[in-house]
């Protein structure tokens with residue numbers, strides 16, 4: 319499977335002249351900055367229309383022009399770009415799974431509390447026996 323190439327485009331004007339706020343490290347060996355991480359700030363669009371305004375961007379497949387969304391792996395690290403509808407479907411399924419897991423954990427906790435309560439009742443009954 320070929321790796322999907324993406325680009326970021328301004329939602330306001332469509333330009334891909336987008337600047338992200340990020341931090342860098344200085345690499346003394348190569349005598350250049352190395353990108354470290356992007357900040358959470360909105361990016362800036364440098365087009366003549368937007369002239370450095372903060373903008374929202376959309377992720378676009380370079381080959382097909384399809385609009386994409388990012389999907390994180392369960393560990394929150396692995397990043398994948400999928401068509402928006404697919405990404406939303408994956409997020410919807412994950413959300414349902416999380417809700418089911420919460421419900422299962424709640425049911426297990428309730429069963430454990432009931433077991434303890436039953437054991438306490440039996441112990442009291444045992445103590446009360448002549």
Ligand SMILES: [Zn+2]
Pocket residue numbers: 328329330331332333363364365367368373
């Ligand atoms: Zn723009």
